[in-house]
Amino acid sequence: MRFAFLWRLMNERELRLQPRLQCIADCVPGGARLADVGTDHGYLPVYLLRQGRIRSAIASDINAAPLAHARRTAAAYGVTLDLRLCAGLDGIGADEADTVVIAGMGGETIVTILQNAAWDWQGVTLLLQPMTKAELLRRWLVGHGLRITAERLVRDKGTIYAVLRVEQGQSAPLTRAEAWCGAGLGQDPLYGDYARDRADKLTRAAAGLRQAKTPDDALIASLEGDAQALRETVKEWEHANGT
Numbered sequence: 739m740r741f742a743f744l745w746r747l748m749n750e751r752e753l754r755l756q757p758r759l760q761c762i763a764d765c766v767p768g769g770a771r772l773a774d775v776g777t778d779h780g781y782l783p784v785y786l787l788r789q790g791r792i793r794s795a796i797a798s799d800i801n802a803a804p805l806a807h808a809r810r811t812a813a814a815y816g817v818t819l820d821l822r823l824c825a826g827l828d829g830i831g832a833d834e835a836d837t838v839v840i841a842g843m844g845g846e847t848i849v850t851i852l853q854n855a856a857w858d859w860q861g862v863t864l865l866l867q868p869m870t871k872a873e874l875l876r877r878w879l880v881g882h883g884l885r886i887t888a889e890r891l892v893r894d895k896g897t898i899y900a901v902l903r904v905e906q907g908q909s910a911p912l913t914r915a916e917a918w919c920g921a922g923l924g925q926d927p928l929y930g931d932y933a934r935d936r937a938d939k940l941t942r943a944a945a946g947l948r949q950a951k952t953p954d955d956a957l958i959a960s961l962e963g964d965a966q967a968l969r970e971t972v973k974e975w976e977h978a979n980g981t
């Protein structure tokens with residue numbers, strides 16, 4: 739009796755996503771057949787199913803405990819998730835999804851997942867949200883027949899994250915500023931803060947490297963060059979936006 743009451747209560751209240759996940763949810767094409775790789779809690783696919791925004795959802799994770807969490811989330815909100823215990827896209831066929839989300843992981847892990855996937859990405863929308871090393875991910879994508887078609891920024895608990903929309907296709911090599919801060923983000927109100935933050939990080943990293951017993955001068959010069967390129971981009975952005 740009590741369980742039935744609790745179950746009904748859970749089903750009646752809607753799942754609310756944190757801003758980072760909400761931003762990704764907003765980027766998912768309507769009617770998508772979704773694969774959420776590294777789903778953990780499963781909030782994203784469960785939210786999208788509850789909203790009727792997607793046709794189906796595969797939720798995968800490399801670890802059993804997060805997958806069990808996703809199973810509980812789906813049960814609590816009365817939706818069906820197709821759960822897969824696998825590394826990256828290893829257990830998901832390219833014919834099973836047209837939209838793949840890989841979010842909340844480091845840029846290097848996302849690259850490894852894409853590298854290991856036996857998909858040709860034709861007709862697939864990738865939504866990638868790196869927690870670190872976004873610049874490494876952007877450079878890798880562009881060098882491997884994948885095109886960043888759009889980016890969005892979102893602030894969540896004081897940190898700004900980039901969400902990349904990616905499709906199969908060629909694009910021009912990225913400039914330094916584009917690799918660090920994304921391309922086509924000039925209209926995004928968070929762009930100035932994002933680019934300034936990146937430039938500060940690069941300057942701090944270069945200063946840290948200078949303290950080493952045998953400083954790597956080439957790396958330091960490269961980081962400082964990137965920081966300088968970003969500061970110039972920010973100046974241009976501020977000028978264009980009247981700030």
Ligand SMILES: C[S@@+](CC[C@H](N)C(=O)[O-])C[C@H]1O[C@@H](n2cnc3c(N)ncnc32)[C@H](O)[C@@H]1O
Nearest residue numbers: 775776777778799800801804824825826841842
């Ligand atoms: C921090 S959580 C992110 C959860 C969710 N995607 C989000 O953005 O909030 C990262 C999840 O990715 C899973 N993970 C890490 N490496 C993975 C891989 N190579 N393949 C599949 N899942 C992976 C972890 O087990 C963990 O549950």
